[in-house]
Amino acid sequence: xxxxxxxxxxxxxxxxxxxxxxxxxxxxxxxxxxxxxxxxxxxxxxxxxxxxxxxxxxxxxxxxxxxxxxxxxxxxxxxxxxxxxxxxxxxxxxxxxxxxxxxxxxxxxxxxxxxxxxxxxxxxxxxxxxxxxxxxxxxxxxxxxxxxxxxxxxxxxxxxxxxxxxxxxxxxxxxxxxxxxxxxxxxxxxxxxxxxxxxxxxxxxxxxxxxxxxxxxxxxxxxxxxxxxxxxxxxxxxxxxxxxxxxxxxxxxxxxxxxxxxxxxxxxxxxxxxxxxxxxxxxxxxxxxxxxxxxxxxxxxxxxxxxxxxxxxxxxxxxxxxxxxxxxxxxxxxxxxxxxxxxxxxxxxxxxxxxxxxxxxxxxxxxxxxxxxxxxxxxxxxxxxxxxxxxxxxxxxxxxxxxxxxxxxxxxxxxxxxxxxxxxxxxxxxxxxxxxxxxxxxxxxxxxxxxxxxxxxxxxxxxxxxxxxxxxxxxxxxxxxxxxxxxxxxxxxxxxxxxxxxxxxxxxxxxxxxxxxxxxxxxxxxxxxxxxxxxxxxxxxxxxxxxxxxxxxxxxxxxxxxxxxxxxxxxxxxxxxxxxxxxxxxxxxxxxxx
Numbered sequence: 001x002x003x004x005x006x007x008x009x010x011x012x013x014x015x016x017x018x019x020x021x022x023x024x025x026x027x028x029x030x031x032x033x034x035x036x037x038x039x040x041x042x043x044x045x046x047x048x049x050x051x052x053x054x055x056x057x058x059x060x061x062x063x064x065x066x067x068x069x070x071x072x073x074x075x076x077x078x079x080x081x082x083x084x085x086x087x088x089x090x091x092x093x094x095x096x097x098x099x100x101x102x103x104x105x106x107x108x109x110x111x112x113x114x115x116x117x118x119x120x121x122x123x124x125x126x127x128x129x130x131x132x133x134x135x136x137x138x139x140x141x142x143x144x145x146x147x148x149x150x151x152x153x154x155x156x157x158x159x160x161x162x163x164x165x166x167x168x169x170x171x172x173x174x175x176x177x178x179x180x181x182x183x184x185x186x187x188x189x190x191x192x193x194x195x196x197x198x199x200x201x202x203x204x205x206x207x208x209x210x211x212x213x214x215x216x217x218x219x220x221x222x223x224x225x226x227x228x229x230x231x232x233x234x235x236x237x238x239x240x241x242x243x244x245x246x247x248x249x250x251x252x253x254x255x256x257x258x259x260x261x262x263x264x265x266x267x268x269x270x271x272x273x274x275x276x277x278x279x280x281x282x283x284x285x286x287x288x289x290x291x292x293x294x295x296x297x298x299x300x301x302x303x304x305x306x307x308x309x310x311x312x313x314x315x316x317x318x319x320x321x322x323x324x325x326x327x328x329x330x331x332x333x334x335x336x337x338x339x340x341x342x343x344x345x346x347x348x349x350x351x352x353x354x355x356x357x358x359x360x361x362x363x364x365x366x367x368x369x370x371x372x373x374x375x376x377x378x379x380x381x382x383x384x385x386x387x388x389x390x391x392x393x394x395x396x397x398x399x400x401x402x403x404x405x406x407x408x409x410x411x412x413x414x415x416x417x418x419x420x421x422x423x424x425x426x427x428x429x430x431x432x433x434x435x436x437x438x439x440x441x442x443x444x445x446x447x448x449x450x451x452x453x454x455x456x457x458x459x460x461x462x463x464x465x466x467x468x469x470x471x472x473x474x475x476x477x478x479x480x481x482x483x484x485x486x487x488x489x490x491x492x493x494x495x496x497x498x499x500x501x502x503x504x505x506x507x508x509x510x511x512x513x514x515x516x517x518x519x520x521x522x523x524x525x526x527x528x529x530x531x532x533x534x535x536x537x538x539x540x541x542x543x544x545x546x547x548x549x550x551x552x553x554x555x556x557x558x559x560x561x562x563x564x565x566x567x568x569x570x571x572x573x574x575x576x577x578x579x580x581x582x583x584x585x586x587x588x589x590x591x592x593x594x
Contacts, residue, residue, distance in 0.1 A: 004072055004104075010046025014093050016077045021096060023048060024072045024104065026134065027065060028115050037063055039098070040115075041073065044139075048091045050075065052098040062101055068114055068134070070105035073098050122556075127570040129561055141558045145546045148264055149216055152237055152542075155256055161212040161239060166201035168194060168218070171523075178222035180232075188587040194220035197539060200524045202240040203458070203496055206535040207527045214239040216542065222567075227554045228488055228544055231567035234555075236491070237545075240537035246479050246495055249536055250274070250435060253483060253491075257433065257540075264549045267429050270294070274433040274483070282436050287327075287413025289439075292487030293432035295420040299327050299412045300390040302400070310379035313358075316402045326402045327412050330390050331419060334397040335361050341422065342372065345399060348418060354401065354411040361397040362387065368394070406446070417487075431485055431548065438462070439480040442473040442509060452510050455480040458503070458524070459494035460536075465502060473509045483540065485548060493538025500528045 004024040012021065025043035032038075037059060039050040050073055052059050065071065075096040086092030111128050112120045117137045125132045133139055153163070172179045172193040179193040195201075197219045205213045217238040225231040241248060258272050270293065282289050285298050303326045306316045316326055334341070342359050349357040360372030368383050369375065378386075392398055399419065401411050420426050441461050443454040451473055459478040461468060468476060479495035497503050503525065507517045518525055546558040556562040563569050583589065 008045040009041055009043040009048045010090050012077055012091050012094050017079050019077045022074050027067050027069050047089050049095040050098050051095055058101055066107045068107040071101050072104055073101045075099045126564050129571050141550045142560055144550055145558055148546055156214045161214040163215055164213050166198040170195050180220045180222055183586040185586050196221050198238050204527050206240055206242045207532045211242050225565045230555050231563050235542040236539040238539045242533040242535045244536050249538055261431055267431050270430055270432040274435050276435045276437050278438040279436055283409055287409040289436045290484050290487055290489045293434055294426045294430055297329050297416045297420050302326050302328050305385055311382050313374055313377040319402045324402050324404055325408055328398050328400045330392045331397045333395050335395045358400045362394050365394045433485045436482040438477050441476040441478040456494045458496050460497045490544050491538050491540035495536035498528055498532040498534055500525055
């Protein structure tokens with residue numbers, strides 16, 4: 001018998017009444033009733049209530065013992081009376097009468113309570129993360145994460161994928177985010193980079209003749225933190241397949257996600273088959289390429305109607321002449337909403353840096369009129385055409401915004417979410433997945449006006465290669481795709497460009513000479529020259545998957561030891577200063593900017 005426990009703290013049931021047991025764990029709570037002391041003993045598995053009466057010689061000592069002290073108790077399992085049964089815990093029908101106890105690990109005064117999930121400052125939580133992780137909600141989140149990863153790994157094996165590990169120390173990539181660099185001791189003046197993703201290596205796995213690869217891969221990017229992105233490092237389900245088309249990747253991911261999300265959440269999936277939405281359509285209808293399809297509101301393009309002579313809203317007319325567009329959002333059956341609702345949306349839009357949102361409400365079934373600040377500027381025919389174009393009906397209200405395309409997409413996307421939240425239109429009990437497809441291969445840099453890759457430079461362009469018009473690069477679409485759930489991007493992927501000559505041509509459009517491509521992507525371009533199969537892949541983020549399943553808004557709530565917003569590990573004091581001897585060994589000297 002183990003000297004620390006005969007059972008864990010979630011194991012004892014009514015059938016164990018009369019048994020002598022040993023339990024070990026942390027003191028979660030204490031309740032002193034004078035003659036009786038109740039102890040909630042907690043371990044990884046659950047809680048068992050233990051009691052000790054004043055006649056016991058250990059009573060006074062246990063009474064003074066600090067919460068979160070680790071103890072071992074020996075005692076007898078006894079029945080709880082009917083009126084004291086606790087249905088909230090699995091062990092709620094029994095309790096353990098303590099005969100004696102022993103302190104296994106003492107505890108200082110706690111900087112934050114462990115027995116509750118009340119909000120505490122990020123600094124305290126991350127500095128004492130080992131205590132924070134004892135708290136019920138986050139402890140369960142981390143266990144969920146482990147189970148999800150195990151399930152995914154098993155499903156990938158069932159789908160015929162084999163797991164391979166790719167290097168952590170590699171070369172710096174000229175594309176993407178900032179690299180974390182590692183100085184080489186044996187090669188003075190040279191640096192390794194931690195992989196932003198195993199992108200090139202997983203393609204090399206395909207060139208090596210392995211058909212289906214996957215890995216739960218750590219990735220490292222020197223990026224700023226946000227709610228759905230950890231600074232420094234994250235994990236992704238990295239996968240690649242040979243001799244596949246785009247739909248083959250989609251079928252694998254859909255099968256995997258449907259099983260995973262059904263197993264680990266009680267929320268409903270809107271559809272087992274995820275809709276395909278083109279990048280262009282997504283920006284038009286939702287203002288973003290990360291649409292939340294739980295939101296039923298759609299954005300409509302109505303510039304043409306505002307340009308007509310029977311519409312006299314001159315403010316928008318002038319903006320249209322300067323190159324702006326008009327888009328609108330229809331809200332159903334909102335004629336009875338108070339004026340404060342509409343003015344509130346307009347004020348909110350101005351607070352976002354926009355010029356606001358004009359609006360009216362459609363009235364009068366027979367004559368069709370528009371009631372609201374800009375209603376008087378529209379003829380009956382123009383209102384009918386707006387209704388026809390947007391699907392609006394009498395009793396609906398319409399919000400309008402006018403701006404340059406990029407700013408217009410931004411404000412209408414934000415407004416779509418804001419209005420839906422105000423009207424409580426978003427179902428919190430569903431998962432709505434979609435694929436965003438048909439990304440442009442290239443885009444113009446908004447600052448420099450130069451052509452650059454829009455997504456992944458190693459992607460295969462769509463269409464017959466011989467017929468591609470490289471003189472109009474912005475018209476070239478790529479086999480690139482994102483998977484989005486509830487407005488959160490889970491992954492990007494692509495069918496890869498496995499043809500060296502085509503790769504040289506595409507890189508030349510963004511200013512790379514052949515020599516530069518050979519130098520910066522030497523491993524990849526060389527390998528593709530020795531018989532590469534058509535291949536493609538994707539890499540869904542593990543952290544974001546678990547965040548959705550755990551119903552959390554911040555990725556730190558599903559990460560065991562995250563950094564703070566400044567990419568600092570407060571618990572381990574990283575990053576830290578290294579001594580002169582270490583720097584000398586690496587042939588480095590520091591020149592700190594003041």
